[in-house]
Amino acid sequence: xxxxxxxxxxxxxxxxxxxxxxxxxxxxxxxxxxxxxxxxxxxxxxxxxxxxxxxxxxxxxxxxxxxxxxxxxxxxxxxxxxxxxxxxxxxxxxxxxxxxxxxxxxxxxxxxxxxxxxxxxxxxxxxxxxxxxxxxxxxxxxxxxxxxxxxxxxxxxxxxxxxxxxxxxxxxxxxxxxxxxxxxxxxxxxxxxxxxxxxxxxxxxxxxxxxxxxxxxxxxxxxxxxxxxxxxxxxxxxxxxxxxxxxxxxxxxxxxxxxxxxxxxxxxxxxxxxxxxxxxxxxxxxxxxxxxxxxxxxxxxxxxxxxxxxxxxxxxxxxxxxxxxxxxxxxxxxxxxxxxxxxxxxxxxxxxxxxxxxxxxxxxxxxxxxxxxxxxxxxxxxxxxxxxxxxxxxxxxxxxxxxxxxxxxxxxxxxxxxxxxxxxxxxxxxxxxxxxxxxxxxxxxxxxxxxxxxxxxxxxxxxxxxxxxxxxxxxxxxxxxxxxxxxxxxxxxxxxxxxxxxxxxxxxx
Amino acid sequence: xxxxxxxxxxxxxxxxxxxxxxxxxxxxxxxxxxxxxxxxxxxxxxxxxxxxxxxxxxxxxxxxxxxxxxxxxxxxxxxxxxxxxxxxxxxxxxxxxxxxxxxxxxxxxxxxxxxxxxxxxxxxxxxxxxxxxxxxxxxxxxxxxxxxxxxxxxxxxxxxxxxxxxxxxxxxxxxxxxxxxxxxxxxxxxxxxxxxxxxxxxxxxxxxxxxxxxxxxxxxxxxxxxxxxxxxxxxxxxxxxxxxxxxxxxxxxxxxxxxxxxxxxxxxxxxxxxxxxxxxxxxxxxxxxxxxxxxxxxxxxxxxxxxxxxxxxxxxxxx
Numbered sequence: 001x002x003x004x005x006x007x008x009x010x011x012x013x014x015x016x017x018x019x020x021x022x023x024x025x026x027x028x029x030x031x032x033x034x035x036x037x038x039x040x041x042x043x044x045x046x047x048x049x050x051x052x053x054x055x056x057x058x059x060x061x062x063x064x065x066x067x068x069x070x071x072x073x074x075x076x077x078x079x080x081x082x083x084x085x086x087x088x089x090x091x092x093x094x095x096x097x098x099x100x101x102x103x104x105x106x107x108x109x110x111x112x113x114x115x116x117x118x119x120x121x122x123x124x125x126x127x128x129x130x131x132x133x134x135x136x137x138x139x140x141x142x143x144x145x146x147x148x149x150x151x152x153x154x155x156x157x158x159x160x161x162x163x164x165x166x167x168x169x170x171x172x173x174x175x176x177x178x179x180x181x182x183x184x185x186x187x188x189x190x191x192x193x194x195x196x197x198x199x200x201x202x203x204x205x206x207x208x209x210x211x212x213x214x215x216x217x218x219x220x221x222x223x224x225x226x227x228x229x230x231x232x233x234x235x236x237x238x239x240x241x242x243x244x245x246x247x248x249x250x251x252x253x254x255x256x257x258x259x260x261x262x263x264x265x266x267x268x269x270x271x272x273x274x275x276x277x278x279x280x281x282x283x284x285x286x287x288x289x290x291x292x293x294x295x296x297x298x299x300x301x302x303x304x305x306x307x308x309x310x311x312x313x314x315x316x317x318x319x320x321x322x323x324x325x326x327x328x329x330x331x332x333x334x335x336x337x338x339x340x341x342x343x344x345x346x347x348x349x350x351x352x353x354x355x356x357x358x359x360x361x362x363x364x365x366x367x368x369x370x371x372x373x374x375x376x377x378x379x380x381x382x383x384x385x386x387x388x389x390x391x392x393x394x395x396x397x398x399x400x401x402x403x404x405x406x407x408x409x410x411x412x413x414x415x416x417x418x419x420x421x422x423x424x425x426x427x428x429x430x431x432x433x434x435x436x437x438x439x440x441x442x443x444x445x446x447x448x449x450x451x452x453x454x455x456x457x458x459x460x461x462x463x464x465x466x467x468x469x470x471x472x473x474x475x476x477x478x479x480x481x482x483x484x485x486x487x488x489x490x491x492x493x494x495x496x497x498x499x500x501x502x503x504x505x506x507x508x509x
Numbered sequence: 510x511x512x513x514x515x516x517x518x519x520x521x522x523x524x525x526x527x528x529x530x531x532x533x534x535x536x537x538x539x540x541x542x543x544x545x546x547x548x549x550x551x552x553x554x555x556x557x558x559x560x561x562x563x564x565x566x567x568x569x570x571x572x573x574x575x576x577x578x579x580x581x582x583x584x585x586x587x588x589x590x591x592x593x594x595x596x597x598x599x600x601x602x603x604x605x606x607x608x609x610x611x612x613x614x615x616x617x618x619x620x621x622x623x624x625x626x627x628x629x630x631x632x633x634x635x636x637x638x639x640x641x642x643x644x645x646x647x648x649x650x651x652x653x654x655x656x657x658x659x660x661x662x663x664x665x666x667x668x669x670x671x672x673x674x675x676x677x678x679x680x681x682x683x684x685x686x687x688x689x690x691x692x693x694x695x696x697x698x699x700x701x702x703x704x705x706x707x708x709x710x711x712x713x714x715x716x717x718x719x720x721x722x723x724x725x726x727x728x729x730x731x732x733x734x735x736x737x738x739x740x741x742x743x744x745x746x747x748x749x750x751x752x753x754x755x756x757x758x759x760x761x762x763x764x765x766x767x768x769x770x771x772x773x774x775x776x777x778x779x780x781x782x783x784x785x786x787x788x789x790x791x792x793x794x795x796x797x798x799x800x801x802x803x804x805x806x807x808x809x810x811x812x813x814x815x816x817x818x819x820x821x822x823x824x825x826x827x828x
Contacts, residue, residue, distance in 0.1 A: 062549020191593040208773035246673035398541025
């Protein structure tokens with residue numbers, strides 16, 4: 001009899017609990033189906049993105065996820081890179097360049113405020129540019145090394161003096177290194193707070209789950225169309241596709257695989273927007289060690305790789321075939337894919353010339369889906385020219401960075417290089433590929449300091465030389481794949497910098 | 510009774526101490542450098558040194574260990590290497606989520622398993638018993654994630670009854686909380702229900718053979734009332750054992766289910782922290798899991814004493 005009462009009581013509590021659970025679920029489902037996706041009155045949108053920012057501070061933390069969310073949407077820059085790669089005004093309405101191309105005078109927009117209410121002035125620009133040199137830990141801060149000084153001429157005019165003319169610098173100013181922060185950051189922890197001049201501010205961060213942005217009605221360009229943008233971080237592509245199909249999210253930004261996007265397109269009911277990105281997937285060689293210290297072997301490998309087949313499999317056929325680490329949006333782009341067409345016979349010939357007819361090579365693959373898929377094909381394609389390839393998987397990021405990137409303990413690897421205009425970084429002697437840059441370094445320096453035409457011509461020469469030397473084989477340029485509710489408008493197809501530009505997103509009326 | 514509690518508490522402290530040493534040192538042996546992961550591929554050696562100094566990873570390991578232990582004694586996990594957030598608050602937040610789905614899963618499992626297992630035992634020679642026994646056999650063999658994937662694809666994607674994943678804290682919006690919590694709890698609970706059904710069944714069958722039950726029937730109880738009044742409590746010891754063991758297992762199973770349903774619990778926090786080589790976070794999360802498992806075992810041990818008077822003397826414990 002002692003057992004009975006607590007037992008019955010527990011049962012009653014449990015059953016009530018369970019019933020409450022059911023009824024709570026039911027009502028919510030009923031309500032949920034009333035508001036269909038694309039309803040006219042909506043001013044909120046939910047987007048699924050794969051990589052979550054570890055914090056909000058790209059000045060001390062690397063990784064593409066932070067600037068992807070914050071640039072353009074929360075933080076703005078003096079100039080913006082538009083969808084075609086052109087440099088257009090943003091916080092600077094216009095700028096003058098001195099005759100020797102070392103002085104840039106920016107005329108700033110007035111009536112701009114930060115999300116904490118402070119007005120935007122020339123002092124904020126000076127402080128932001130100075131901070132890059134003093135407080136930034138992120139290596140991209142090197143892009144501002146060319147700046148000698150930044151001075152405020154008046155409240156809305158800033159003069160930047162460069163140590164030498166630089167064509168690349170003005171482009172970089174449109175990326176995260178040019179982000180404008182309030183001059184006074186006392187008491188602000190950038191890892192948890194983001195104070196920018198953009199159309200959205202960070203409303204809340206639920207780590208491991210989502211970041212919510214709120215529209216700023218007082219934005220200088222007029223109130224944005226969305227009152228809230230919820231970015232959900234779904235690292236598993238299948239979860240992202242399920243969330244879209246279940247109606248939990250309205251848009252997938254690069255969060256599904258190419259194959260899945262094909263299936264979604266076939267399914268109908270969604271718009272698929274394909275654009276370019278800045279991410280070249282590279283089969284990298286360790287140019288320091290045999291057999292890749294021999295240019296004939298590298299060229300043989302370049303002939304042996306069927307890039308179209310790899311892009312079809314690893315990226316569902318989405319993407320662009322490019323030969324150099326230059327995207328169609330870059331001013332010095334030219335189609336170089338004809339330099340190394342798929343030609344296994346030519347590959348075998350070159351290997352014979354190099355005396356490398358019995359090759360065993362290890363391919364160190366980061367634990368990323370596209371890389372492991374591409375690796376399988378690379379193994380079978382190289383087998384056709386008589387090269388035996390062993391695959392070694394390295395956990396990404398930690399182990400891959402340590403082993404391949406830092407200690408250069410590898411022969412070949414496959415990885416996407418996401419940074420915009422990173423050809424010169426990747427093919428510099430100290431980088432993990434160990435590419436001999438003695439020919440291109442002076443060419444690149446002259447191009448950067450020259451006129452615009454000299455820049456374009458010089459960089460074309462650099463790109464062609466790198467492809468000819470086959471320091472690595474660019475497999476394809478990864479696509480930017482957006483899958484969204486059909487009523488969503490203002491989707492920017494191309495990712496021209498690290499930013500996921502959501503500023504024009506709106507629901508069709 | 511008192512010596513038994515003291516003995517168990519002593520065991521608990523020793524286990525935690527050994528675990529903390531193991532967790533700390535094993536993590537230091539893993540390849541990968543937190544500073545490189547945080548600052549990325551182009552970081553200069555000066556920037557890396559500056560980061561290591563700021564996060565204290567340049568100090569001798571023994572100093573780092575003692576520093577961490579000092580914090581643990583005050584229930585202070587320190588700050589995350591990567592996010593800069595207070596780990597104590599973060600882990601407390603995430604552990605609630607995991608405990609909620611584990612708790613709901615276990616509750617569902619017990620609600621199904623106790624009646625079903627008893628039914629299967631009472632009718633263990635008839636068709637009913639065979640059906641339940643067979644079904645539970647199948648249930649035991651199904652992995653959590655498969656149940657999860659099936660639930661997502663049928664309940665969320667096809668029928669659109671419930672969200673495919675995500676999480677809403679109960680205080681934020683109770684209705685939305687339930688919509689998000691049901692599927693993970695069912696995914697976790699289904700397999701447990703099958704396992705526990707089998708244990709309840711065999712425990713009840715065992716009890717039905719005991720002399721005291723025959724005596725109870727002889728004194729006028731029907732089979733059902735005899736079982737409810739005298740049998741279930743005695744069947745409790747093996748069932749509590751298996752619930753304890755399974756609860757500990759579910760904390761680990763939750764990692765997979767959290768992945769499938771994108772639930773921001775302790776498991777997903779752990780996976781992210783390992784990927785980012787956020788050692789301070791990893792060791793603190795693992796210690797939290799160790800504490801939970803040890804605490805569950807402690808409670809189970811205490812429950813034995815409550816359920817079975819024979820365990821209440823010190824002599825029995827040492828035996």
